């Protein structure tokens with residue numbers, strides 16, 4: 564159970580709220596790079612942390628993220644003309660560059676200096692891993708973009724999708740903290756290995772895994788241990804990485820050396836979030852049958868199975884094939900579990916058990932980080948130097964280890980290796 568004030572502190576993301584201020588200290592995903600594929604293409608609307616923004620790619624290929632409403636009299640720049648290194652409002656022709664500088668005010672008399680006095684709100688952007696990342700925080704506090712191993716991956720080794728979630732960002736993120744739901748929500752009765760990975764038999768072997776949340780410099784490292792009999796343990800190591808990412812060892816034991824999955828739960832506003840799914844393969848292109856979300860997400864980034872259509876649940880399938888009756892893809896299962904809690908779940912109503920211990924650890928970490936910013940301190944995982952940007956310890960593991968071995972010591976040992984993912988199975 565969480566007091567109401569803490570629930571508000573964790574979920575509300577406008578610029579004046581503690582979580583809004585915390586989120587604004589990091590680079591966060593703003594859109595897919597493919598949404599603005601080429602210079603001077605049409606701009607796209609981006610709602611981020613409760614702000615209505617507009618992304619565009621200028622003639623030189625640079626990305627700008629501006630307030631959607633023109634600084635002159637507020638017309639939406641979505642309808643503007645993207646031309647000659649700037650976006651021009653269709654009402655009176657004011658033109659802005661990617662930094663929000665006013666380049667032209669053609670309805671003003673010659674010699675007017677109005678354009679030098681006005682600035683459109685703009686936020687810096689960087690492109691990496693098929694995503695346009697934005698920084699919405701104070702200019703003098705802008706950090707470096709984190710150097711996760713997948714940030715500079717070749718495009719063909721990456722599969723990045725996004726879908727809108729009809730609930731607070733935290734509900735999505737909490738789904739990443741909770742390894743025990745794998746044994747239920749995603750259970751298949753047919754023995755089929757789900758597309759996108761997973762070791763269903765291992766999840767089923769022990770439905771009450773032993774969980775541990777370890778505080779790290781970047782967030783929480785989460786260990787879950789399932790007993791596979793007297794001799795061995797199925798160990799999963801996943802991470803909550805500041806401010807809103809889950810790093811998950813998908814692909815199961817056999818897929819583990821190939822890569823892992825990142826789910827980012829970016830707040831759109833207090834009651835909606837954008838879930839980014841980033842899959843990568845270290846040494847090969849993503850194959851067609853690994854593109855598990857192509858048929859699950861519509862062109863408008865709405866899920867085909869969604870809250871409004873009850874996730875197209877099939878009760879017969881629920882009897883015969885899987886736990887949910889919502890097909891084999893985890894995206895719909897997770898969405899149903901989290902969106903049906905309501906737009907912002909009131910956590911003062913919940914009843915937590917031992918299986919929620921990592922959820923509790925993550926909330927505590929986030930609350931401490933939000934309070935740190937409130938008191939003028941720097942929050943965790945703000946990267947300012949190359950040394951801080953050595954982030955190889957943010958790592959996912961899924962493996963079997965002997966029951967005699969201490970899982971925590973195993974992880975520390977494993978991560979000392981250059982290729983930690985080549986676990987001893």
Ligand code: FES
Pocket residue numbers: 633634635636637638652653654655656657
């Ligand atoms: S409202 Fe945009 S130029 Fe006047």
Ligand SMILES: [Fe+2]
Pocket residue numbers: 738744748749893897
């Ligand atoms: Fe899940």
